Amino acid sequence: MTVFIEYEDSVSYASLKKGQLPFYCKFNLIKNDILLHHHDYLELSYVINGYGTETLNGITHKIKPGSISFLLPHHIHEIHSNPQTPLQLFCCMFDISLIFESSTDAELGRILLQTGNKLPSYNDLNESEALEMNQLCRTLFNEYQSSNIGKYSVIRSKVIEALVIYARSHSATIHTYPNHLNANKKKSDWEIIQFVHNNYLNELTQDELCKKIDVSSAYISRLFKKLLNIHFQDYIHTLRVRRASSLLLTTEMSILDISVNSGFESFRTFSRVFKKQTGMSPRAFRQTSS
Incomplete structure (x- = not known):
């Protein structure tokens, strides 16, 4: 049986209009499995409730409340939800330009671009990180649904906050990495x-x-x-x-x-x-x- 890795055109899926921030978010209740797919946007997802497994670029791990994942464009992934405890995910997708709009985000951007290579694509947040992330998800979603003045400025700032939580959750790992990759390392x-x-x-x-x-x-x-x-x-x-x-x-x-x-x-x-x-x-x- 052929395994087809689906391509999702996130821009069209979000029905973005000219002048809008390239950003989309929603809460998903996953009762059926999400099959192998990829898309051209960055994706940040966070487990609110439920249990299951996620496979990112061929590596499978368990996910539970407090699990966070970050994917670069065209990272290949799938999700399997436990039928007895279906997953509720907060998921946001956005263009890579969002994390490089300000020169002050350069350090964070360089770290995030190592995801799936030097930086793991997922983590389980500790209690304080999870509380902060839960609030951020709700704030992001409410702002996304609103028509408030400065809506997209707030969204961008909250996305950066969420990405900082993700990066800092790996801080011990990041500090142990060498400054450069071995260029001769064979690809998996x-x-x-x-x-x-x-x-x-x-x-x-x-x-x-x-x-x-x-x-x-x-x-x-x-x-x-x-x-x-x-x-x-x-x-x-x-x-x-x-x-x-x-x-x-x-x-x-x-x-x-x-x-x-x-x-x-x-x-x-x-x-x-x-x-x-x-x-x-x-x-x-x-x-x-x-």
């Missing part, structure tokens, strides 16, 4: 998948991937078959078609521009691959939403 299997998700819009063949991460073509073939049960090139096409599908339904971009924006080397290839995967032409697909 899920780091390779992550690399593909970060670069699928660029020209990325299997041979080019092998050169960039210093592994054999046979290794890549076995890796994608083992983890995703799909060939490398087919997976690249799947990611690109999903992006193109989102753009076709949510923008007025020309179909030619969408093919380029989705990483296809030619319009002919785009049309052929799109029809093979969806069963209809890009034009017919766009008309399904009209």
